[in-house]
Every structure is written in C-alpha cells, then in structure tokens.
Amino acid sequence: EPEVTQTPSHQVTQMGQEVILRCVPISNHLYFYWYRQILGQKVEFLVSFYNNEISEKSEIFDDQFSVERPDGSNFTLKIRSTKLEDSAMYFCASTGTSGSPYEQYFGPGTRLTVT
Amino acid sequence: GQSLEQPSEVTAVEGAIVQINCTYQTSGFYGLSWYQQHDGGAPTFLSYNALDGLEETGRFSSFLSRSDSYGYLLLQELQMKDSASYFCAVRDKGTYKYIFGTGTRLKVLA
Numbered sequence: 001e002p003e004v005t006q007t008p009s010h011q012v013t014q015m016g017q018e019v020i021l022r023c024v025p026i027s028n029h030l031y032f033y034w035y036r037q038i039l040g041q042k043v044e045f046l047v048s049f050y051n052n053e054i055s056e057k058s059e060i061f062d063d064q065f066s067v068e069r070p071d072g073s074n075f076t077l078k079i080r081s082t083k084l085e086d087s088a089m090y091f092c093a094s095t096g097t098s099g100s101p102y103e104q105y106f107g108p109g110t111r112l113t114v115t
Numbered sequence: 116g117q118s119l120e121q122p123s124e125v126t127a128v129e130g131a132i133v134q135i136n137c138t139y140q141t142s143g144f145y146g147l148s149w150y151q152q153h154d155g156g157a158p159t160f161l162s163y164n165a166l167d168g169l170e171e172t173g174r175f176s177s178f179l180s181r182s183d184s185y186g187y188l189l190l191q192e193l194q195m196k197d198s199a200s201y202f203c204a205v206r207d208k209g210t211y212k213y214i215f216g217t218g219t220r221l222k223v224l225a
Binding site: 031033035041042043044045048050055056058091102103104105106107108109 | 145146148150152156157158159163202207210212213216217218
C-alpha cells in the first residue's frame with residue numbers, strides 16, 4: 001500500500017539554526033499539507049499546498065516557515081531560524097483525487113528538538 | 116474562528132461500547148472526519164460524515180448533526196488495541212485548511 005514517508009525521523013538542532021524537513025507524498029496525490037503537534041496536544045494545521053503554490057496557511061506559519069516542492073516527489077518544510085517553541089512533531093500529509101477527498105494520509109512524522 | 120471540543124479522556128473495558136463526542140463552533144465546513152493516533156504514531160483516517168446521520172465502518176460508527184453542532188465516534192466491542200487518541204477534524208469551507216479537535220485519549224482496560 002502506498003504511504004507517505006518523512007525524513008529524518010528525529011532532528012536535533014540549536015536555536016537559531018535552519019532546518020529542512022522532508023516528505024515524499026503518495027505519488028498520485030495532488031494536495032499536500034504540513035502539521036505540527038506539540039507533545040500531548042492537538043494536531044495543528046500549518047499549510048496546504050496545491051499546484052506548486054500555497055493554498056492556505058495558518059497564523060503559526062509566519063515568515064520563518066516556507067514550503068517547497070523542488071521536484072516531482074519531494075515536499076519540504078523549512079524553518080529559517082528555529083526557536084525553542086518550534087520543538088514538536090511535524091507531520092506531512094497528502095490527499096488524492098480518488099476515494100474520499102477528506103481522507104488525509106499522514107507520514108510517520110519528524111520529531112524536531114530545538115535546544 | 117473554528118474550534119472543536121472533545122473530552123480529554125475516556126476509559127472503558129474490553130468488549131464495551133464507548134462514544135467520543137465532538138462539539139464544534141464553525142462558520143462552515145465540508146464534513147466531519149475522525150482520526151486515530153497511537154502514542155508515537157501518525158494520525159490515521161477512520162471515517163468521514165459529509166451529511167447528517169450515521170456512517171458505519173466495521174466496529175466504528177460516526178455520527179453528525181449539523182443542527183446541533185455535534186458529532187460523535189462510536190466504538191463497539193472495544194479491544195486493547197483501540198487504546199489511542201482520537202481526533203475529530205473539519206475542513207474549513209472554501210479552503211484547504213483543516214482544523215483538528217482537542218483530542219480524546221481512550222484507555223481500554225482488560
């Protein structure tokens with residue numbers, strides 16, 4: 001069964017450093033998302049991406065964040081200058097055009113620890 | 116803004132039936148989804164209600180009442196593996212922005 005993959009599984013970085021989180025969505029999916037989840041809390045929407053541009057972004061997704069689809073398979077989230085409060089689990093998700101359009105397939109996540 | 120409220124924790128015994136509620140305040144949405152998340156894992160899709168009423172998928176059922184701003188997930192014949200967090204979620208109408216509920220941690224006891 002096709003799945004969303006994410007790398008790395010765990011990233012430790014120092015405050016102020018840039019990080020890039022990588023995702024490979026399911027190959028025939030067209031809509032891509034990034035979410036974050038602080039430990040023990042709810043899943044928070046960051047951004048949605050379609051047709052090579054951002055569709056929606058939340059108030060969390062400020063100028064420090066950017067997304068890119070550099071090629072036909074990868075989807076990346078960049079945090080320019082990390083803060084302690086960016087420590088969280090980051091999930092990538094994708095949605096296809098077949099089946100339920102509201103069924104999002106989530107990747108296993110990247111745990112980001114900012115020290 | 117949109118908000119979806121859920122009970123923080125529910126406990127039940129194996130074999131029992133449990134209902135997890137989701138009450139929401141939203142200006143408009145396409146439908147109500149439910150996701151399961153085991154500790155350390157990713158959310159996985161369980162069900163979706165586009166219209167009012169009950170949707171059944173095996174041991175799980177989901178219900179939506181737009182007039183009452185309310186939905187629930189019903190889990191029957193509980194198994195230990197059902198111990199997880201459950202989130203309701205909506206997609207904002209006219210957007211590709213998804214809002215998740217506060218989450219309910221279900222503990223299934225032997």
